[in-house]
Amino acid sequence: RTVVRLADYQPPPFLVESIDLEIDLHETETKVRSRLCVRPNPTYATEPCSTLELDVGATVRLVPDSLLLNGKRLDAERGAYHMHAGKLVIRQLPSGNDGFTLESCVLLNPSENTALEGLYLSKGTFCTQCEAEGFRRIVPFIDRPDVLARYRTKIIADASKYPVLLSNGNLVEHGPCPRDPQRHYAIYEDPWPKPCYLFALVAGDLARVSDEFVRASNRPVSLHIYVRHGDEARTAHAMESLKKAMLWDEKTYGRVYDLDVFNIVAVDDFNMGAMENKSLNIFNSKYILASPQTATDSDYNAIEAVVGHEYFHNWSGNRVTCRDWFQLSLKEGFTVFREQEFSADMRGNRAVKRIADVARLRSTQFPQDAGPTAHPVRPDTYETINNFYSVTIYEKGAEVIRMMKTLLGEQGFRRGTDLYFARHDGEAVTCDDFVAAMADASPSVLSAADWEQFKLWYAQAGTPQVWISDSAYDAQRRELTIVARQRVPPTPGQPVKKPHVIPIATGVLDASGKEVVPTTILCLKEAEQSFTLQNVPPGHVVSYLRHFSAPIKLTRESWADQEREERELAFLMAHDTDDFQRWDAAQQLLLNAAHRRDGSLTPVAITSFQRAFDALIDDPLILSQVLAPLSESYVMDEQPTLPVDPELVHKACLSIKRQLAEALRSRLEHVLDTAEQYEAGRSGFSLDSIEQGRRALEAVAFSLLVTLPNPEPYLERALVRMRNAATMTTMLATLQTLVHADAASKEHREQALSVFYDRWQGDYLLMDKWLRIQATAPRSDALMVVQSLLHHPAYNAGNPNNIYSVLGGFALANPYGLHGGSNASSAYRFLADQILEIDGRNPQVAARLANAFTKWRRFSEDRQSAMRIEMERMLESPKLSTDVGEVIFKCLE
Numbered sequence: 063r064t065v066v067r068l069a070d071y072q073p074p075p076f077l078v079e080s081i082d083l084e085i086d087l088h089e090t091e092t093k094v095r096s097r098l099c100v101r102p103n104p105t106y107a108t109e110p111c112s113t114l115e116l117d118v119g120a121t122v123r124l125v126p127d128s129l130l131l132n133g134k135r136l137d138a139e140r141g142a143y144h145m146h147a148g149k150l151v152i153r154q155l156p157s158g159n160d161g162f163t164l165e166s167c168v169l170l171n172p173s174e175n176t177a178l179e180g181l182y183l184s185k186g187t188f189c190t191q192c193e194a195e196g197f198r199r200i201v202p203f204i205d206r207p208d209v210l211a212r213y214r215t216k217i218i219a220d221a222s223k224y225p226v227l228l229s230n231g232n233l234v235e236h237g238p239c240p241r242d243p244q245r246h247y248a249i250y251e252d253p254w255p256k257p258c259y260l261f262a263l264v265a266g267d268l269a270r271v272s273d274e275f276v277r278a279s280n281r282p283v284s285l286h287i288y289v290r291h292g293d294e295a296r297t298a299h300a301m302e303s304l305k306k307a308m309l310w311d312e313k314t315y316g317r318v319y320d321l322d323v324f325n326i327v328a329v330d331d332f333n334m335g336a337m338e339n340k341s342l343n344i345f346n347s348k349y350i351l352a353s354p355q356t357a358t359d360s361d362y363n364a365i366e367a368v369v370g371h372e373y374f375h376n377w378s379g380n381r382v383t384c385r386d387w388f389q390l391s392l393k394e395g396f397t398v399f400r401e402q403e404f405s406a407d408m409r410g411n412r413a414v415k416r417i418a419d420v421a422r423l424r425s426t427q428f429p430q431d432a433g434p435t436a437h438p439v440r441p442d443t444y445e446t447i448n449n450f451y452s453v454t455i456y457e458k459g460a461e462v463i464r465m466m467k468t469l470l471g472e473q474g475f476r477r478g479t480d481l482y483f484a485r486h487d488g489e490a491v492t493c494d495d496f497v498a499a500m501a502d503a504s505p506s507v508l509s510a511a512d513w514e515q516f517k518l519w520y521a522q523a524g525t526p527q528v529w530i531s532d533s534a535y536d537a538q539r540r541e542l543t544i545v546a547r548q549r550v551p552p553t554p555g556q557p558v559k560k561p562h563v564i565p566i567a568t569g570v571l572d573a574s575g576k577e578v579v580p581t582t583i584l585c586l587k588e589a590e591q592s593f594t595l596q597n598v599p600p601g602h603v604v605s606y607l608r609h610f611s612a613p614i615k616l617t618r619e620s621w622a623d624q625e626r627e628e629r630e631l632a633f634l635m636a637h638d639t640d641d642f643q644r645w646d647a648a649q650q651l652l653l654n655a656a657h658r659r660d661g662s663l664t665p666v667a668i669t670s671f672q673r674a675f676d677a678l679i680d681d682p683l684i685l686s687q688v689l690a691p692l693s694e695s696y697v698m699d700e701q702p703t704l705p706v707d708p709e710l711v712h713k714a715c716l717s718i719k720r721q722l723a724e725a726l727r728s729r730l731e732h733v734l735d736t737a738e739q740y741e742a743g744r745s746g747f748s749l750d751s752i753e754q755g756r757r758a759l760e761a762v763a764f765s766l767l768v769t770l771p772n773p774e775p776y777l778e779r780a781l782v783r784m785r786n787a788a789t790m791t792t793m794l795a796t797l798q799t800l801v802h803a804d805a806a807s808k809e810h811r812e813q814a815l816s817v818f819y820d821r822w823q824g825d826y827l828l829m830d831k832w833l834r835i836q837a838t839a840p841r842s843d844a845l846m847v848v849q850s851l852l853h854h855p856a857y858n859a860g861n862p863n864n865i866y867s868v869l870g871g872f873a874l875a876n877p878y879g880l881h882g883g884s885n886a887s888s889a890y891r892f893l894a895d896q897i898l899e900i901d902g903r904n905p906q907v908a909a910r911l912a913n914a915f916t917k918w919r920r921f922s923e924d925r926q927s928a929m930r931i932e933m934e935r936m937l938e939s940p941k942l943s944t945d946v947g948e949v950i951f952k953c954l955e
């Protein structure tokens with residue numbers, strides 16, 4: 063296996079100053095001519111290198127005799143160049159430091175490009191995806207992010223099939239082709255030097271929706287969103303989100319947009335969520351299209367977040383980019399953080415957003431950090447960079463940025479980002495450069511040694527464990543001594559770890575629930591360290607890790623006694639001044655119950671949920687998060703003893719829901735009544751947090767009530783509600799309740815599914831959700847359900863969203879369906895077959911599914927050996943991609 067190592071990084075021997083492209087588009091034979099102005103890199107070595115290596119994708123066909131060096135034909139027979147292991151190697155370069163031009167012509171077949179990297183077709187629209195290494199599938203090039211060039215791109219295409227031609231930068235010329243009036247062309251110039259992963263091209267028959275944003279400088283930017291004809295009305299929210307993001311970035315980071323045009327194109331077939339190509343963002347249509355009839359509140363929120371995320375990349379990623387792909391979190395961690403803060407500001411309730419982000423981190427990143435594919439935020443090695451677009455690089459990376467802000471404060475952090483952008487504009491840099499800017503902008507806050515230690519967050523994988531003991535209280539001096547210990551668990555390739563810098567935001571409440579010590583940061587640096595808090599009254603309760611100030615697992619040793627733990631959790635749930643902590647205490651009570659195997663909630667816990675309900679009813683979004691059922695996979699991931707029994711976990715989770723439903727029955731029924739009355743009495747649609755909260759709470763109420771011993775009336779009511787609901791949020795929530803409920807009969811399920819299908823079958827995005835709801839239903843016959851979905855007309859086996867929903871839903875979000883029941887080994891065989899089949903077309907998507915096997919060692923021995931058989935079978939497959947191979951190999955290592 064070939065591994066790329068950070069330690070082997072060398073600057074590029076050559077730089078490309080500019081690139082001139084002529085792309086003559088044709089579905090099966092696209093011709094790409096390029097002219098590169100190349101010069102030796104002065105920082106590489108004193109002696110210029112005598113051979114030039116260009117990356118070339120396997121599907122690119124070089125036109126014979128098309129290579130010209132300084133205008134002169136290169137002859138392969140005479141050894142002027144050769145192809146070797148994905149490289150076009152050119153010898154006989156002119157000597158000296160003057161540089162040279164290199165011209166080439168290659169042929170591509172976009173219609174056969176099922177990997178969706180490079181140039182491909184999505185439902186008749188040409189589009190590109192070049193991050194991370196897709197540009198080499200279009201043009202022979204030095205495909206690495208530290209080679210920044212100016213681009214001039216001429217696109218030629220059939221004028222009637224592809225009236226819209228787009229690339230990065232400004233349109234400088236367009237018109238019919240003189241010799242073939244059926245075809246037309248457009249020329250774009252991008253004035254900003256950029257790495258080739260930000261190149262983009264689109265050609266299609268698309269509708270355009272336009273708007274404008276006026277910058278702080280008073281100069282307008284034209285904004286365009288391109289979609290399929292008929293979808294124009296569904297772009298309004300994306301456009302509003304874009305304008306909000308532009309304004310927010312000016313206000314919050316002083317970042318102003320740097321071209322006069324900003325384009326977004328939505329396509330249905332896209333491996334990722336979206337891509338931040340310079341001035342031409344390409345999006346998965348699910349993150350653009352929304353209307354009150356067809357989009358849920360989560361869709362609206364996700365669109366705002368992703369549109370913001372890609373826009374924010376214009377500075378954090380494009381103007382300042384990554385030196386190499388090991389530094390991916392430089393742009394992604396920072397941009398996710400910027401996106402999270404943008405969303406929090408737009409939501410108007412920061413705790414709600416923080417809760418959602420932390421829940422996601424814990425349920426997706428923590429298990430990655432504890433499994434065979436654990437890697438640091440800045441990995442040391444990779445086989446396929448596509449496998450590292452991971453929750454660790456993104457979400458944990460964002461937590462690392464957040465900790466810097468916590469340590470430096472709002473203003474110090476802003477000084478740091480200002481310095482970072484000013485210092486590195488136009489450069490390709492490293493995570494060290496980012497930290498250095500933070501340190502230099504606030505020289506007195508942390509020492510150089512502290513910053514070196516802080517950077518271990520980039521180097522060490524694994525979720526740190528912190529144990530806190532606070533039993534040493536001196537009542538006379540009103541002094542509380544806190545002892546904290548930390549340990550970073552071993553991860554693959556990193557058996558021994560050093561202590562991290564961990565900011566623990568801590569506050570103290572008195573016995574009546576009043577805050578007596580406001581939030582202060584305890585900065586844990588040693589393996590074991592003590593802290594003293596003053597003015598702590600007797601009967602106090604301490605609240606640690608407020609707003610989740612560090613991505614760690616915290617154990618309170620003074621809670622060894624279960625009675626005290628439940629009492630203090632109940633107290634924090636009722637009184638903490640930080641809403642995040644109230645939710646977190648509730649989570650802990652639920653998790654404790656789930657790990658009691660029978661799922662029993664203590665009487666203290668039950669009372670707490672009743673009180674929380676009454677206290678939070680005016681803040682229904684938070685309340686819905688407090689009451690939201692735990693996911694079964696989270697319960698399994700957190701289970702302290704192995705093996706995990708999926709059946710038992712499923713039963714425990716069901717039992718918890720039933721106990722909550724019993725304890726809250728009349729309150730939940732009231733939620734259903736008021737939701738219906740409220741909806742009947744109003745017209746129009748609003749996304750404000752109270753309205754979203756009402757809908758979220760109604761959804762939770764249904765999901766709890768249908769677990770009661772006599773669920774019939776609730777199931778009937780859900781069905782009626784599904785038919786009549788005014789919003790897609792409620793329609794899909796009730797559909798999910800009916801399809802997922804253990805108690806629902808076959809008739810209920812089928813009726814609900816067909817009502818929805820009949821109404822929305824023409825809508826690809828809604829059909830995708832309809833598929834996902836079925837694939838994630840925690841049922842013992844989930845395998846059969848999923849197998850039949852693959853043959854359903856709504857399922858398109860070439861569409862990544864459909865694959866993620868059906869196979870991803872089953873493999874990654876339905877642990878009871880996959881591992882439960884008596885036929886787990888058939889489920890594993892089915893999954894392996896599907897992964898192999900998809901791998902032949904789209905390795906990147908297949909590798910995401912292969913992650914289902916990363917948790918294999920947590921299950922019983924018979925399940926483990928069944929999974930091992932399938933993994934070994936996949937590894938033996940002669941055509942297995944390195945993408946899937948890397949994941950499976952790590953699982954077995």
Ligand code: DPP
Binds near residue numbers: 193336
């Ligand atoms: N398109 C992906 C993102 O924005 C990769 N850059 O995160």
Ligand code: ZN
Binds near residue numbers: 371397
């Ligand atoms: Zn990104």
